[in-house]
Amino acid sequence: xxxxxAALLVLADGRFPAGGHAHSGGAEAAVKxxxxxxxxxxxxxCRGRLHTAGLSAAAxxxxxxxxxxxxxxxDAADARTPSPALRATARRLGRQMTRAARAAWPSxxxxxxxxARPRGAHQPVxxxxxxRAAGLGPLDAAHAAAYEAVSGPATAVVRLLGLDPFxxxxxxxxxxxxxxxxxxxxxxxxxxxxxEGPDALPACSAPLLDITAEQHAAWPVxxxxx
Amino acid sequence: MHLDHPDVYPxxxxxxxxxxxxxxxxxxxxxxxxxxxxxxxxxxxxxxxCRSLREELSIAVITNDIYTREDAEFLLxxxxxxxxxxxxxxxxxxxxxxxxxxxSANLEAVExxxxxxxxxxxxxxxxxxxxxxxxxxxxxxxxxxxxxxxxVIDVAGGDDIPRKGGPGVTTADLLVVNKTDLAPYVxxxxxxxxxxxxxxxxxxxxxxxxxxxxxxxxxxxxxxxGQLAAWTTPAA
Numbered sequence: 001x002x003x004x005x006a007a008l009l010v011l012a013d014g015r016f017p018a019g020g021h022a023h024s025g026g027a028e029a030a031v032k033x034x035x036x037x038x039x040x041x042x043x044x045x046c047r048g049r050l051h052t053a054g055l056s057a058a059a060x061x062x063x064x065x066x067x068x069x070x071x072x073x074x075d076a077a078d079a080r081t082p083s084p085a086l087r088a089t090a091r092r093l094g095r096q097m098t099r100a101a102r103a104a105w106p107s108x109x110x111x112x113x114x115x116a117r118p119r120g121a122h123q124p125v126x127x128x129x130x131x132r133a134a135g136l137g138p139l140d141a142a143h144a145a146a147y148e149a150v151s152g153p154a155t156a157v158v159r160l161l162g163l164d165p166f167x168x169x170x171x172x173x174x175x176x177x178x179x180x181x182x183x184x185x186x187x188x189x190x191x192x193x194x195x196e197g198p199d200a201l202p203a204c205s206a207p208l209l210d211i212t213a214e215q216h217a218a219w220p221v222x223x224x225x226x
Numbered sequence: 227m228h229l230d231h232p233d234v235y236p237x238x239x240x241x242x243x244x245x246x247x248x249x250x251x252x253x254x255x256x257x258x259x260x261x262x263x264x265x266x267x268x269x270x271x272x273x274x275x276c277r278s279l280r281e282e283l284s285i286a287v288i289t290n291d292i293y294t295r296e297d298a299e300f301l302l303x304x305x306x307x308x309x310x311x312x313x314x315x316x317x318x319x320x321x322x323x324x325x326x327x328x329x330s331a332n333l334e335a336v337e338x339x340x341x342x343x344x345x346x347x348x349x350x351x352x353x354x355x356x357x358x359x360x361x362x363x364x365x366x367x368x369x370x371x372x373x374x375x376x377x378v379i380d381v382a383g384g385d386d387i388p389r390k391g392g393p394g395v396t397t398a399d400l401l402v403v404n405k406t407d408l409a410p411y412v413x414x415x416x417x418x419x420x421x422x423x424x425x426x427x428x429x430x431x432x433x434x435x436x437x438x439x440x441x442x443x444x445x446x447x448x449x450x451x452g453q454l455a456a457w458t459t460p461a462a
Contacts, residue, residue: 018330221433224316
Protein backbone atom coordinates (compact mmCIF):
# COMPACT_ATOMS: atom_id res chain seq x y z
CA UNK A 1 0.00 0.00 0.00
CA UNK A 2 3.08 2.22 0.49
CA UNK A 3 3.13 4.32 -2.65
CA UNK A 4 0.48 6.71 -3.87
CA UNK A 5 -0.84 7.09 -7.37
CA ALA A 6 2.21 8.79 -8.83
CA ALA A 7 4.27 5.60 -9.02
CA LEU A 8 1.41 3.93 -10.89
CA LEU A 9 1.41 6.77 -13.42
CA VAL A 10 5.13 6.24 -14.02
CA LEU A 11 4.67 2.49 -14.42
CA ALA A 12 1.64 2.70 -16.71
CA ASP A 13 3.01 5.52 -18.87
CA GLY A 14 3.05 4.44 -22.50
CA ARG A 15 6.57 5.88 -22.70
CA PHE A 16 7.87 3.58 -19.98
CA PRO A 17 10.86 2.12 -21.86
CA ALA A 18 10.01 -1.57 -21.73
CA GLY A 19 9.60 -2.43 -25.40
CA GLY A 20 5.82 -2.25 -25.72
CA HIS A 21 5.94 0.25 -28.60
CA ALA A 22 7.02 -2.48 -31.04
CA HIS A 23 3.99 -4.71 -30.31
CA SER A 24 0.37 -4.43 -31.41
CA GLY A 25 -1.26 -7.00 -29.12
CA GLY A 26 -2.72 -8.81 -32.10
CA ALA A 27 -4.12 -5.66 -33.67
CA GLU A 28 -1.92 -5.84 -36.75
CA ALA A 29 -3.28 -9.27 -37.66
CA ALA A 30 -6.85 -8.13 -36.97
CA VAL A 31 -6.41 -5.08 -39.19
CA LYS A 32 -4.95 -7.19 -42.00
CA UNK A 33 -7.89 -9.61 -41.73
CA UNK A 34 -10.36 -6.73 -41.93
CA UNK A 35 -11.75 -7.27 -38.45
CA UNK A 36 -10.56 -3.88 -37.20
CA UNK A 37 -11.37 -1.09 -39.63
CA UNK A 38 -12.51 1.87 -37.51
CA UNK A 39 -13.06 3.10 -33.97
CA UNK A 40 -16.10 0.87 -33.38
CA UNK A 41 -14.33 -2.32 -34.40
CA UNK A 42 -11.24 -1.24 -32.44
CA UNK A 43 -13.47 -0.96 -29.39
CA UNK A 44 -14.85 -4.46 -29.98
CA UNK A 45 -11.34 -5.82 -30.36
CA CYS A 46 -10.09 -4.11 -27.21
CA ARG A 47 -13.12 -5.22 -25.20
CA GLY A 48 -12.55 -8.82 -26.24
CA ARG A 49 -8.88 -8.66 -25.39
CA LEU A 50 -9.54 -6.95 -22.05
CA HIS A 51 -11.93 -9.62 -20.81
CA THR A 52 -9.79 -12.58 -21.96
CA ALA A 53 -6.02 -12.19 -22.22
CA GLY A 54 -6.29 -8.89 -20.33
CA LEU A 55 -7.99 -10.46 -17.31
CA SER A 56 -5.49 -13.31 -17.19
CA ALA A 57 -2.56 -10.89 -17.40
CA ALA A 58 -4.08 -8.58 -14.79
CA ALA A 59 -4.57 -11.47 -12.37
CA UNK A 60 -1.00 -12.67 -12.81
CA UNK A 61 0.28 -9.14 -12.24
CA UNK A 62 -1.91 -8.68 -9.18
CA UNK A 63 -0.77 -11.99 -7.73
CA UNK A 64 2.90 -11.07 -8.22
CA UNK A 65 2.26 -7.75 -6.53
CA UNK A 66 0.54 -9.59 -3.68
CA UNK A 67 3.65 -11.65 -3.06
CA UNK A 68 2.78 -14.96 -4.73
CA UNK A 69 5.94 -16.81 -5.81
CA UNK A 70 6.90 -15.26 -9.17
CA UNK A 71 8.38 -18.48 -10.51
CA UNK A 72 5.14 -20.34 -9.81
CA UNK A 73 3.28 -17.50 -11.51
CA UNK A 74 5.65 -17.73 -14.47
CA ASP A 75 4.73 -21.40 -14.87
CA ALA A 76 1.05 -20.46 -14.52
CA ALA A 77 1.50 -17.88 -17.26
CA ASP A 78 3.04 -20.51 -19.54
CA ALA A 79 0.04 -22.76 -18.91
CA ARG A 80 -2.29 -19.89 -19.82
CA THR A 81 -0.47 -19.05 -23.05
CA PRO A 82 -0.96 -21.86 -25.59
CA SER A 83 0.65 -20.00 -28.50
CA PRO A 84 4.45 -20.47 -28.62
CA ALA A 85 4.76 -17.14 -30.43
CA LEU A 86 2.93 -15.35 -27.62
CA ARG A 87 4.96 -17.15 -24.97
CA ALA A 88 8.14 -15.93 -26.69
CA THR A 89 6.70 -12.41 -26.95
CA ALA A 90 5.67 -12.38 -23.28
CA ARG A 91 9.14 -13.45 -22.17
CA ARG A 92 10.89 -10.98 -24.46
CA LEU A 93 8.75 -8.14 -23.12
CA GLY A 94 9.25 -9.46 -19.59
CA ARG A 95 12.99 -9.26 -20.03
CA GLN A 96 12.76 -5.73 -21.38
CA MET A 97 10.50 -4.68 -18.52
CA THR A 98 12.90 -6.25 -16.02
CA ARG A 99 15.66 -3.99 -17.28
CA ALA A 100 13.56 -0.85 -17.00
CA ALA A 101 12.09 -1.90 -13.65
CA ARG A 102 15.47 -2.60 -12.03
CA ALA A 103 16.65 0.85 -13.07
CA ALA A 104 13.47 2.55 -11.86
CA TRP A 105 12.78 0.62 -8.64
CA PRO A 106 15.82 -1.45 -7.62
CA SER A 107 14.67 -4.48 -5.64
CA UNK A 108 16.15 -7.81 -4.48
CA UNK A 109 12.98 -9.57 -5.70
CA UNK A 110 13.45 -8.23 -9.23
CA UNK A 111 17.14 -9.18 -9.10
CA UNK A 112 16.20 -12.71 -8.02
CA UNK A 113 13.65 -13.11 -10.81
CA UNK A 114 16.15 -11.79 -13.37
CA UNK A 115 18.72 -14.32 -12.14
CA ALA A 116 16.23 -17.18 -12.22
CA ARG A 117 14.84 -16.25 -15.66
CA PRO A 118 17.71 -14.55 -17.54
CA ARG A 119 15.84 -14.87 -20.84
CA GLY A 120 12.84 -13.18 -19.31
CA ALA A 121 9.83 -14.12 -17.20
CA HIS A 122 6.30 -13.54 -18.53
CA GLN A 123 5.69 -9.80 -18.77
CA PRO A 124 2.61 -9.64 -16.49
CA VAL A 125 4.56 -11.37 -13.72
CA UNK A 126 7.41 -8.87 -14.09
CA UNK A 127 4.90 -6.03 -14.20
CA UNK A 128 3.34 -7.21 -10.94
CA UNK A 129 6.70 -7.59 -9.23
CA UNK A 130 7.66 -4.15 -10.49
CA UNK A 131 4.51 -2.69 -8.98
CA ARG A 132 5.46 -4.40 -5.72
CA ALA A 133 8.97 -2.93 -5.89
CA ALA A 134 7.41 0.49 -6.49
CA GLY A 135 5.33 0.12 -3.34
CA LEU A 136 2.09 -0.37 -5.25
CA GLY A 137 -0.62 -2.88 -4.44
CA PRO A 138 -2.24 -5.78 -6.33
CA LEU A 139 -5.13 -3.65 -7.59
CA ASP A 140 -2.67 -1.10 -8.98
CA ALA A 141 -0.75 -3.85 -10.76
CA ALA A 142 -4.00 -5.23 -12.18
CA HIS A 143 -4.96 -1.79 -13.45
CA ALA A 144 -1.60 -1.37 -15.18
CA ALA A 145 -1.80 -4.80 -16.84
CA ALA A 146 -5.42 -4.36 -17.90
CA TYR A 147 -4.69 -0.93 -19.31
CA GLU A 148 -1.75 -2.28 -21.31
CA ALA A 149 -4.05 -4.94 -22.77
CA VAL A 150 -6.06 -2.23 -24.54
CA SER A 151 -3.70 0.74 -24.88
CA GLY A 152 -1.17 -1.23 -26.94
CA PRO A 153 -3.68 -2.23 -29.65
CA ALA A 154 -5.24 1.25 -29.69
CA THR A 155 -1.86 2.93 -30.30
CA ALA A 156 -0.96 0.34 -32.93
CA VAL A 157 -4.22 0.86 -34.83
CA VAL A 158 -3.58 4.60 -34.98
CA ARG A 159 -0.34 3.77 -36.80
CA LEU A 160 -1.76 0.93 -38.90
CA LEU A 161 -4.99 2.53 -40.12
CA GLY A 162 -4.25 6.20 -39.70
CA LEU A 163 -7.21 6.12 -37.32
CA ASP A 164 -7.97 9.50 -35.78
CA PRO A 165 -5.97 9.51 -32.53
CA PHE A 166 -8.79 11.34 -30.73
CA UNK A 167 -11.19 8.54 -31.65
CA UNK A 168 -8.73 5.92 -30.43
CA UNK A 169 -8.30 7.70 -27.12
CA UNK A 170 -12.08 8.00 -26.79
CA UNK A 171 -12.30 4.21 -27.20
CA UNK A 172 -9.96 3.79 -24.23
CA UNK A 173 -11.97 6.29 -22.20
CA UNK A 174 -15.21 4.41 -22.92
CA UNK A 175 -13.58 1.16 -21.80
CA UNK A 176 -12.39 2.66 -18.50
CA UNK A 177 -15.32 1.43 -16.34
CA UNK A 178 -14.92 -2.11 -17.70
CA UNK A 179 -11.21 -1.84 -17.12
CA UNK A 180 -11.83 -0.97 -13.46
CA UNK A 181 -14.11 -3.98 -13.18
CA UNK A 182 -11.57 -6.35 -14.73
CA UNK A 183 -8.85 -5.01 -12.42
CA UNK A 184 -11.06 -5.61 -9.38
CA UNK A 185 -11.81 -9.18 -10.48
CA UNK A 186 -8.10 -9.77 -11.02
CA UNK A 187 -7.18 -8.37 -7.60
CA UNK A 188 -9.86 -10.53 -5.96
CA UNK A 189 -8.45 -13.63 -7.66
CA UNK A 190 -4.96 -12.62 -6.56
CA UNK A 191 -6.15 -12.44 -2.95
CA UNK A 192 -7.30 -16.05 -3.23
CA UNK A 193 -4.06 -17.06 -4.96
CA UNK A 194 -2.06 -15.89 -1.93
CA UNK A 195 -3.55 -18.84 -0.01
CA GLU A 196 -4.64 -21.25 -2.72
CA GLY A 197 -1.78 -20.78 -5.19
CA PRO A 198 -1.82 -19.76 -8.86
CA ASP A 199 -4.59 -22.24 -9.74
CA ALA A 200 -7.02 -19.74 -8.20
CA LEU A 201 -6.22 -17.28 -10.99
CA PRO A 202 -8.46 -17.01 -14.06
CA ALA A 203 -7.34 -18.72 -17.25
CA CYS A 204 -9.27 -16.79 -19.87
CA SER A 205 -7.97 -16.80 -23.40
CA ALA A 206 -9.00 -15.66 -26.85
CA PRO A 207 -8.36 -18.50 -29.31
CA LEU A 208 -8.41 -16.18 -32.31
CA LEU A 209 -5.65 -14.05 -30.77
CA ASP A 210 -3.58 -17.21 -30.26
CA ILE A 211 -4.13 -18.42 -33.82
CA THR A 212 -3.46 -15.08 -35.50
CA ALA A 213 -0.37 -14.54 -33.31
CA GLU A 214 1.09 -17.73 -34.78
CA GLN A 215 0.26 -16.59 -38.30
CA HIS A 216 1.58 -13.07 -37.68
CA ALA A 217 4.89 -14.42 -36.41
CA ALA A 218 5.43 -16.00 -39.83
CA TRP A 219 4.70 -12.90 -41.91
CA PRO A 220 7.78 -11.74 -43.83
CA VAL A 221 6.64 -8.09 -43.81
CA UNK A 222 5.04 -6.51 -40.77
CA UNK A 223 5.16 -3.28 -38.81
CA UNK A 224 4.93 -4.81 -35.33
CA UNK A 225 6.84 -7.64 -33.67
CA UNK A 226 3.56 -9.17 -32.45
CA MET B 227 38.32 2.47 -13.70
CA HIS B 228 39.42 4.06 -16.96
CA LEU B 229 41.15 7.37 -16.68
CA ASP B 230 42.51 7.20 -20.19
CA HIS B 231 39.87 9.11 -22.12
CA PRO B 232 37.39 10.50 -19.64
CA ASP B 233 36.11 13.12 -22.06
CA VAL B 234 35.62 10.76 -24.97
CA TYR B 235 33.80 7.98 -23.11
CA PRO B 236 32.63 9.19 -19.72
CA UNK B 237 31.30 6.48 -17.43
CA UNK B 238 27.53 6.41 -17.44
CA UNK B 239 25.74 5.51 -14.27
CA UNK B 240 22.75 3.84 -15.82
CA UNK B 241 21.28 0.37 -15.73
CA UNK B 242 21.32 0.21 -19.51
CA UNK B 243 24.42 -1.94 -20.00
CA UNK B 244 26.31 1.21 -20.90
CA UNK B 245 29.16 0.23 -18.61
CA UNK B 246 32.36 0.01 -20.66
CA UNK B 247 33.40 -3.18 -18.90
CA UNK B 248 32.24 -6.76 -19.24
CA UNK B 249 31.14 -8.62 -16.14
CA UNK B 250 34.62 -10.20 -16.10
CA UNK B 251 36.21 -6.75 -15.91
CA UNK B 252 37.55 -6.63 -19.47
CA UNK B 253 36.55 -3.87 -21.83
CA UNK B 254 33.46 -4.78 -23.85
CA UNK B 255 33.00 -4.30 -27.60
CA UNK B 256 32.81 -0.75 -28.90
CA UNK B 257 29.26 0.07 -30.05
CA UNK B 258 28.84 2.41 -32.98
CA UNK B 259 25.41 3.50 -34.21
CA UNK B 260 24.67 4.40 -37.83
CA UNK B 261 21.61 6.55 -38.46
CA UNK B 262 20.28 8.73 -41.25
CA UNK B 263 17.47 9.17 -43.76
CA UNK B 264 16.07 6.33 -45.86
CA UNK B 265 18.24 5.43 -48.82
CA UNK B 266 21.32 7.42 -47.84
CA UNK B 267 23.50 4.32 -47.74
CA UNK B 268 23.53 3.17 -44.11
CA UNK B 269 23.35 -0.52 -44.97
CA UNK B 270 25.87 -0.12 -47.81
CA UNK B 271 28.24 1.62 -45.37
CA UNK B 272 27.79 -1.15 -42.81
CA UNK B 273 28.45 -3.77 -45.51
CA UNK B 274 31.56 -1.96 -46.73
CA UNK B 275 32.87 -1.54 -43.17
CA CYS B 276 32.37 -5.25 -42.48
CA ARG B 277 34.16 -6.29 -45.67
CA SER B 278 36.99 -3.92 -44.92
CA LEU B 279 37.48 -4.73 -41.23
CA ARG B 280 36.34 -8.33 -40.77
CA GLU B 281 39.85 -9.76 -41.19
CA GLU B 282 41.29 -7.66 -38.37
CA LEU B 283 38.28 -7.33 -36.04
CA SER B 284 35.54 -9.52 -34.62
CA ILE B 285 32.41 -7.65 -35.75
CA ALA B 286 28.66 -8.06 -35.25
CA VAL B 287 25.78 -6.02 -36.70
CA ILE B 288 22.31 -5.21 -35.35
CA THR B 289 19.80 -3.92 -37.88
CA ASN B 290 16.63 -2.00 -36.99
CA ASP B 291 14.32 -2.50 -39.92
CA ILE B 292 11.14 -0.47 -40.16
CA TYR B 293 8.76 -3.13 -41.36
CA THR B 294 10.81 -5.88 -42.98
CA ARG B 295 14.03 -7.77 -42.41
CA GLU B 296 15.36 -6.24 -45.62
CA ASP B 297 18.56 -4.79 -44.18
CA ALA B 298 19.52 -7.92 -42.28
CA GLU B 299 18.80 -9.98 -45.37
CA PHE B 300 20.87 -7.68 -47.57
CA LEU B 301 23.85 -8.21 -45.30
CA LEU B 302 23.26 -11.97 -45.25
CA UNK B 303 22.75 -12.23 -49.00
CA UNK B 304 25.94 -10.35 -49.63
CA UNK B 305 27.70 -12.55 -47.09
CA UNK B 306 29.50 -9.62 -45.47
CA UNK B 307 29.30 -11.52 -42.17
CA UNK B 308 28.15 -15.02 -41.20
CA UNK B 309 24.53 -15.17 -39.99
CA UNK B 310 25.41 -15.64 -36.31
CA UNK B 311 26.94 -12.15 -36.39
CA UNK B 312 23.79 -10.39 -37.65
CA UNK B 313 20.68 -9.72 -35.52
CA UNK B 314 17.51 -7.93 -36.63
CA UNK B 315 15.45 -5.89 -34.15
CA UNK B 316 11.81 -5.06 -34.95
CA UNK B 317 10.79 -1.49 -34.22
CA UNK B 318 6.99 -1.29 -34.48
CA UNK B 319 6.94 1.50 -37.09
CA UNK B 320 9.08 3.75 -34.91
CA UNK B 321 12.78 3.32 -35.67
CA UNK B 322 13.82 6.37 -33.65
CA UNK B 323 12.01 5.05 -30.57
CA UNK B 324 14.05 1.84 -30.68
CA UNK B 325 17.39 3.66 -30.77
CA UNK B 326 16.60 6.58 -28.49
CA UNK B 327 13.46 6.55 -26.31
CA UNK B 328 13.15 2.83 -25.57
CA UNK B 329 16.44 1.08 -26.26
CA SER B 330 15.57 -2.11 -24.40
CA ALA B 331 15.23 -4.39 -27.47
CA ASN B 332 18.50 -3.16 -28.95
CA LEU B 333 20.34 -3.52 -25.65
CA GLU B 334 19.14 -7.09 -25.40
CA ALA B 335 20.40 -7.82 -28.90
CA VAL B 336 23.76 -6.26 -28.01
CA GLU B 337 24.04 -8.25 -24.79
CA UNK B 338 23.03 -11.51 -26.44
CA UNK B 339 25.68 -11.09 -29.13
CA UNK B 340 28.33 -10.22 -26.54
CA UNK B 341 27.37 -13.20 -24.40
CA UNK B 342 27.34 -15.70 -27.26
CA UNK B 343 30.76 -14.70 -28.54
CA UNK B 344 32.39 -14.23 -25.13
CA UNK B 345 31.46 -17.77 -24.15
CA UNK B 346 32.38 -19.32 -27.50
CA UNK B 347 35.76 -20.43 -28.80
CA UNK B 348 35.68 -17.46 -31.20
CA UNK B 349 36.17 -15.05 -28.30
CA UNK B 350 34.71 -11.65 -27.49
CA UNK B 351 33.60 -9.14 -30.09
CA UNK B 352 35.64 -6.02 -30.81
CA UNK B 353 32.97 -3.96 -32.55
CA UNK B 354 29.17 -3.93 -32.72
CA UNK B 355 27.55 -1.79 -35.41
CA UNK B 356 23.94 -0.80 -34.64
CA UNK B 357 22.18 0.33 -37.80
CA UNK B 358 19.02 2.39 -37.38
CA UNK B 359 16.03 2.08 -39.65
CA UNK B 360 15.85 4.95 -42.11
CA UNK B 361 14.35 7.92 -40.34
CA UNK B 362 14.32 11.69 -40.27
CA UNK B 363 16.96 14.28 -39.52
CA UNK B 364 16.19 14.30 -35.79
CA UNK B 365 16.87 10.60 -35.18
CA UNK B 366 19.86 10.10 -32.93
CA UNK B 367 21.04 7.22 -30.77
CA UNK B 368 20.78 7.13 -26.99
CA UNK B 369 24.11 7.27 -25.17
CA UNK B 370 22.81 4.30 -23.22
CA UNK B 371 22.95 2.21 -26.39
CA UNK B 372 26.02 3.29 -28.36
CA UNK B 373 29.41 4.78 -27.57
CA UNK B 374 29.64 6.80 -30.77
CA UNK B 375 27.39 7.48 -33.72
CA UNK B 376 27.65 8.09 -37.44
CA UNK B 377 24.97 10.02 -39.33
CA VAL B 378 24.79 9.11 -43.02
CA ILE B 379 23.26 11.50 -45.56
CA ASP B 380 23.77 11.59 -49.31
CA VAL B 381 24.24 14.29 -51.92
CA ALA B 382 21.13 13.22 -53.83
CA GLY B 383 18.91 13.87 -50.80
CA GLY B 384 19.54 17.58 -51.30
CA ASP B 385 22.73 19.56 -50.74
CA ASP B 386 20.91 21.82 -48.27
CA ILE B 387 20.68 19.09 -45.59
CA PRO B 388 23.91 20.11 -43.80
CA ARG B 389 22.65 23.70 -43.73
CA LYS B 390 19.31 22.59 -42.25
CA GLY B 391 21.17 20.93 -39.40
CA GLY B 392 19.12 18.97 -36.89
CA PRO B 393 20.42 16.68 -34.14
CA GLY B 394 21.81 14.02 -36.52
CA VAL B 395 23.79 16.41 -38.70
CA THR B 396 24.84 18.65 -35.83
CA THR B 397 25.80 16.24 -33.06
CA ALA B 398 26.82 12.90 -34.64
CA ASP B 399 30.41 11.97 -33.90
CA LEU B 400 30.95 11.50 -37.64
CA LEU B 401 28.84 12.92 -40.46
CA VAL B 402 29.09 10.89 -43.67
CA VAL B 403 28.05 12.54 -46.94
CA ASN B 404 27.63 9.58 -49.26
CA LYS B 405 27.20 9.16 -53.04
CA THR B 406 29.60 11.97 -53.96
CA ASP B 407 29.85 10.29 -57.40
CA LEU B 408 26.26 11.45 -58.04
CA ALA B 409 26.98 15.11 -57.26
CA PRO B 410 27.40 16.23 -60.90
CA TYR B 411 24.13 14.53 -61.91
CA VAL B 412 21.98 16.05 -59.16
CA UNK B 413 23.64 19.45 -59.15
CA UNK B 414 24.93 19.07 -55.61
CA UNK B 415 27.52 21.57 -54.41
CA UNK B 416 30.00 19.48 -52.38
CA UNK B 417 32.07 22.45 -51.27
CA UNK B 418 28.95 24.19 -50.05
CA UNK B 419 27.92 21.04 -48.16
CA UNK B 420 31.35 20.88 -46.54
CA UNK B 421 31.14 24.56 -45.57
CA UNK B 422 27.62 24.20 -44.14
CA UNK B 423 28.59 21.04 -42.25
CA UNK B 424 31.55 22.78 -40.68
CA UNK B 425 29.37 25.71 -39.69
CA UNK B 426 26.91 23.31 -38.00
CA UNK B 427 29.45 20.92 -36.47
CA UNK B 428 32.52 22.93 -35.56
CA UNK B 429 35.40 20.53 -35.03
CA UNK B 430 33.36 17.32 -35.43
CA UNK B 431 34.54 15.37 -38.49
CA UNK B 432 32.80 14.97 -41.85
CA UNK B 433 33.60 12.22 -44.37
CA UNK B 434 32.67 12.45 -48.06
CA UNK B 435 32.30 8.98 -49.53
CA UNK B 436 31.50 7.24 -52.77
CA UNK B 437 30.98 3.60 -51.89
CA UNK B 438 30.99 2.62 -55.56
CA UNK B 439 34.64 3.67 -55.81
CA UNK B 440 37.51 1.32 -54.99
CA UNK B 441 37.90 1.33 -51.17
CA UNK B 442 35.33 4.14 -51.04
CA UNK B 443 34.61 3.45 -47.37
CA UNK B 444 38.20 4.26 -46.36
CA UNK B 445 37.46 7.58 -44.57
CA UNK B 446 34.76 5.93 -42.42
CA UNK B 447 36.93 2.88 -41.74
CA UNK B 448 39.83 5.07 -40.63
CA UNK B 449 37.54 6.96 -38.29
CA UNK B 450 36.24 3.67 -36.82
CA UNK B 451 39.82 2.51 -36.29
CA GLY B 452 40.54 5.74 -34.43
CA GLN B 453 37.50 5.25 -32.20
CA LEU B 454 38.56 1.68 -31.45
CA ALA B 455 42.10 2.76 -30.60
CA ALA B 456 40.72 5.30 -28.12
CA TRP B 457 38.31 2.70 -26.73
CA THR B 458 40.87 -0.05 -26.16
CA THR B 459 43.83 2.02 -24.96
CA PRO B 460 44.65 0.63 -21.51
CA ALA B 461 44.54 2.93 -18.52
CA ALA B 462 47.91 4.57 -17.87
